[in-house]
Structure formats: C-alpha cells, structure tokens
Amino acid sequence: AQSVTQPDIHITVSEGASLELRCNYSYGATPYLFWYVQSPGQGLQLLLKYFSGDTLVQGIKGFEAEFKRSQSSFNLRKPSVHWSDAAEYFCAVGMEYGNKLVFGAGTILRVKS
Amino acid sequence: GAVVSQHPSRVICKSGTSVKIECRSLDFQATTMFWYRQFPKQSLMLMATSNEGSKATYEQGVEKDKFLINHASLTLSTLTVTSAHPEDSSFYICSAREGAGYTFGSGTRLTVV
Numbered sequence: 612a613q614s615v616t617q618p619d620i621h622i623t624v625s626e627g628a629s630l631e632l633r634c635n636y637s638y639g640a641t642p643y644l645f646w647y648v649q650s651p652g653q654g655l656q657l658l659l660k661y662f663s664g665d666t667l668v669q670g671i672k673g674f675e676a677e678f679k680r681s682q683s684s685f686n687l688r689k690p691s692v693h694w695s696d697a698a699e700y701f702c703a704v705g706m707e708y709g710n711k712l713v714f715g716a717g718t719i720l721r722v723k724s
Numbered sequence: 725g726a727v728v729s730q731h732p733s734r735v736i737c738k739s740g741t742s743v744k745i746e747c748r749s750l751d752f753q754a755t756t757m758f759w760y761r762q763f764p765k766q767s768l769m770l771m772a773t774s775n776e777g778s779k780a781t782y783e784q785g786v787e788k789d790k791f792l793i794n795h796a797s798l799t800l801s802t803l804t805v806t807s808a809h810p811e812d813s814s815f816y817i818c819s820a821r822e823g824a825g826y827t828f829g830s831g832t833r834l835t836v837v
Contacts, residue, residue, distance in 0.1 A: 643824065654730070654817055654830040655768075662824060701767065711758055712819075712826060714768045 613638040615704050617715035624692050625723050632687040632718050634702030643705035644685040645712065646676055648698045655701065661685065672696070697722045726752050726822045730829025737808055737836055745803045745832045747818030753798035754820035759791075762815040762831075771816075774801045808836040 614637045624630050636642055643662050647655040659670025666678040676687045685702060702715040727750040737743050747757055755776045760768040772788075774780040774795035782788045790812075792804040801820075805812055813836045818829040 645826070647828070652815075652831070652833065654728075655819075655828040657825070657827075660825065711770055711773055713770075716767045 613642065613704055613706055613713050615702055615713055615715035617700075617702055617718050619718045620716070621719045621721065623721040623723060626694050627691050630687075630689045630692045630696070630720070632700050632702075632720070634685045634687065634715055635683050636685065636702075636704045637683065638704060638706060640706075641680065643707075644676075644678060645703040645705070646670065646674070646685070646687045647701045647703060649701065649717075650698045658687070658700075692720075692722055694722045694724060696720060726820070726825070726827040728754075728818065728820045728827045728829045730818050730832060732832060733830060734833045735835070737834070739809055739836055740807055742804055742806045743808055743834060745805075745816055745818070745834075747801045747803070747820070747829050749799045749820045749822075749827075752820075752822050754801070754822065755798060756821040757795060757801040758819040758821070758826070759793060759801075759803050760817045760819065762817060764815075768817060771803075805834065808834070810836045812836050 616635045645660045646658040658674045659668045661668045661678045699717045699719050701717045703712040705712050729748045757774045759771045762768050771786045772780045772782045774793045776795045780793035795801040817831040819826045
C-alpha cells in the first residue's frame with residue numbers, strides 16, 4: 612500500500628530564511644504528488660502538484676517542489692519565508708488519475724521574527 | 725477556480741442526535757467526492773469515497789451505518805453522523821475531484837456534548 616512520510620512534525624524558521632519541508636512516498640509507479648497548506652480550523656489549499664514532465668514544480672505563494680524519483684521524494688521549498696507562511700503543510704499522494712489521496716502526517720511550520 | 729462549499733462550519737449537538745454536513749461544488753460538477761476526518765494535530769484520514777448515483781465506498785474500519793453518505797446530484801454530497809457520541813467529535817473535510825485535481829471544503833468542526 613502506498614504511504615507518505617513527512618519526517619518533521621515541527622519546523623521553526625526565522626522570517627526571511629529559506630525553508631525545505633521533506634516528503635517521501637512509497638509506491639511502485641510514479642504517483643501524483645501534491646502539497647497542501649492548512650491554517651487552523653480551515654480547509655486545505657493547494658500549493659502545487661506534480662503529475663508528469665518537468666520535475667521542478669512552481670506553485671503559489673512562492674513555493675516550489677522537486678520530484679526526485681531516485682529518492683522517492685517531493686520536497687517543498689521556499690527561498691524566503693514570510694510570517695504569514697506559518698501553518699501546517701501536508702504532502703499527499705494519489706496512485707491513479709483522480710483516485711483518492713493519501714496524506715502525510717503533516718509538518719507544522721512556525722516562523723519567528 | 726473550482727470552489728467547494730461546506731456547511732456548517734461548526735456544529736454542536738447532543739449525544740444521540742444526528743448531524744448532517746453538506747458539501748457542494750459551486751462551479752463544476754463533481755462525480756466523485758471524498759470525505760475525510762481529522763483529529764486534533766493529526767493528518768487527514770479518508771473515510772469514504774462517494775460517487776454520484778451510487779453507493780459510497782468506505783475505508784476499512786469506518787462504520788457505514790454510522791456515517792451515512794449520500795451523493796444524489798453532481799454538485800452535492802452529504803455526510804450524516806447518526807447517533808453521534810462524544811468520540812465522533814472531530815474536524816470533517818470534504819473534497820471534490822475536478823479533473824485530476826482536488827478541491828477541498830473549509831471543513832466542519834463537530835462537537836458532540
């Protein structure tokens with residue numbers, strides 16, 4: 612069965628510093644990959660997604676992610692974090708087109724000024 | 725972009741009563757919708773997949789008689805928590821599939837007292 616691992620439960624970065632959130636998946640084929648952000652008590656907002664093609668994906672709010680097949684990873688990055696980026700971030704994997712998603716445990720990002 | 729409206733955002737009910745949560749796709753037709761449950765400080769766990777005009781597919785361990793899902797139209801899916809108990813208190817989020825993407829509702833905080 613497919614699984615998603617986000618090894619960091621909490622990450623704290625200074626405002627203006629760079630950010631990388633890790634995501635590893637377990638699946639035999641190339642999955643459909645997503646990053647979502649959730650503010651407390653809110654739904655999920657899509658940051659970016661990867662289906663095929665260029666392995667470096669640009670998303671909203673200045674985020675990007677890189678798919679590395681050899682490492683089964685899809686890490687999320689941002690060169691300069693803003694205080695408003697503080698939230699919880701979820702990596703998700705879909706096996707097939709339009710099929711259900713499996714979510715990682717999430718990473719809570721704290722931004723210190 | 726695609727919008728999914730979820731209501732209510734918060735609901736408090738007495739133990740033993742039933743609660744209905746609605747999920748509507750506002751500007752697209754959603755043949756498939758997903759219902760997730762999220763416990764505090766945890767990830768999203770898929771409860772069931774609902775397909776318009778057919779029975780929902782429940783994940784292992786989810787009581788189908790307790791969590792009734794109806795997807796009677798291409799724009800509306802409902803989740804009814806029957807005979808709710810305090811342990812059903814949670815954050816419930818719906819998601820609608822649009823093409824290969826997924827749009828999430830804003831979630832419903834259910835508190836059973």
